[in-house]
C-alpha cells in the first residue's frame with residue numbers, strides 16, 4: 001500500500017520518476033552507486049550552489065550528503081569553480097608532471113601532521129588499496145586487520161566482513177581479519193597469536209563516518225600496541241581528512257598514524273585520492289638503483305592515468321587553501337552543534353525516543369531508542385542499533401524529508417555553506433517529517 005508520504009513524493013517528483021524508469025534498463029538498480037539507491041526512485045539533479053541542490057522538477061533541496069562528504073566548502077564555491085575553469089582552458093592532461101601537483105602535495109603535507117611523503121590516486125578506494133599494499137610490502141607480512149562495519153571502499157581485500165562479496169576469491173578474504181572495534185584486548189591477543197600481520201586500518205571516528213564511534217582512548221591504545229608489535233597503523237581519513245579538523249582526525253585526537261589515506265575534500269569536489277605518511281613506507285614505490293631483487297619483488301608498481309591530473313589538482317589546491325586560511329571547520333562544526341541541539345530539543349518536545357549525536361561536522365540521528373548517554377560518542381548495543389536502523393522507518397523518514405526539501409535521514413554531513421537559517425529550516429522539516437512518520441505508526 002502506498003503511504004501518504006510516498007504519494008506526495010510521486011506528486012513532487014514526476015520527472016525524476018520518469019528518468020528512473022529509463023535508467024532502470026540501463027544501470028543495475030537504475031543507479032551508478034549503491035548508496036544512491038532509493039525506493040521507489042532516487043532524484044535527479046541539475047545544479048547546486050552553497051548548501052542546496054536542485055532537482056529536475058525544480059525542487060530546492062538542502063544537502064546533508066554533499067558530494068558524499070567531499071564538499072566541506074559547499075557546492076560550487078567560486079574560487080574552486082574559477083580554478084577549474086582556468087585549468088580547463090590550459091589543458092586537462094599533459095602525460096607529465098605539473099607545478100600544481102607539487103602545490104597540491106605541499107598542502108597535504110602542510111595540513112596533515114603525519115604526512116612526510118604523498119602519492120596521489122583517483123579515489124579513496126585506490127588510496128586504501130595502496131595503503132595496505134605499502135604496509136604489506138614494507139613489513140613483508142600478509143594479513144591486515146580491519147574493524148566490523150568500517151568502510152574502506154570496494155576493493156577485494158577491504159570489503160571483507162561486509163555484504164556483497166560476490167566475485168572475491170576466498171584466498172583473498174582469508175588474508176583479512178575483521179575484529180570488533182573498541183576492544184584492545186582482542187586486538188592485542190590477535191597480534192600475539194599471529195606473527196603475519198602487516199597492518200590495521202580503521203575509520204578513526206568510527207564505522208559509517210562515525211555513526212558507530214571509535215572511542216578516543218582506543219585510538220591511543222591502538223597506537224601504543226601497533227608500535228610495540230611493529231604493525232603499520234593506517235588511518236582511513238577519506239572522510240575525516242581536512243574535516244574533523246584541518247589536519248583530520250589525527251590532529252583532532254593527537255595520534256600519529258604511520259599511513260593516512262585521503263580523498264573526498266582532498267580533490268575539492270573532483271576525483272582525487274592520496275596515501276600520505278612515513279617516508280620509508282610510502283617510498284616502497286621508489287625503485288632502488290642496482291637492487292634488481294628489491295625492484296622486482298619488493299617495490300610497488302603504481303600507475304594511474306588520472307593520478308594528480310591538473311583539473312583535480314587545481315580544484316584540490318583551491319579547496320585546501322581555503323580550508324587552511326578560513327574558519328571552514330569551525331563554521332561547519334558550529335552548524336552541526338546547532339543541528340544536534342535543535343534535533344535533541346525537538347525529540348524531547350515531540351516525546352519521540354531517540355537522540356542526535358556525533359562530533360565536529362558529522363552528525364547522526366538514532367530514532368526509537370531511549371538513550372541518556374554521551375551525545376559525542378554514542379555507543380549503542382547491537383539491539384539498540386537494530387532498532388535505530390529499522391529500514392522502513394528510515395525510508396519513510398528520508399522520503400518525507402525530501403518532500404520538505406531536505407536530503408538526509410539518520411546521517412548529516414555539514415558544510416561551511418550551511419547557514420543558521422538552513423539549520424532552522426531543517427529542524428522544521430524534521431518536525432513535519434517526524435509527525436508524518438508517527439502518523440504511520442513508525443515512531
Ligand SMILES: Cc1ncc(COP(=O)(O)O)c(C=O)c1O
Nearest residue numbers: 123124125151152153238239263
Ligand atoms: C571511510 C571511507 N573510505 C574509503 C572510501 C572510498 O572512497 P571512494 O568512494 O573515493 O573510492 C569511502 C567512501 O565513502 C569512505 O567513506
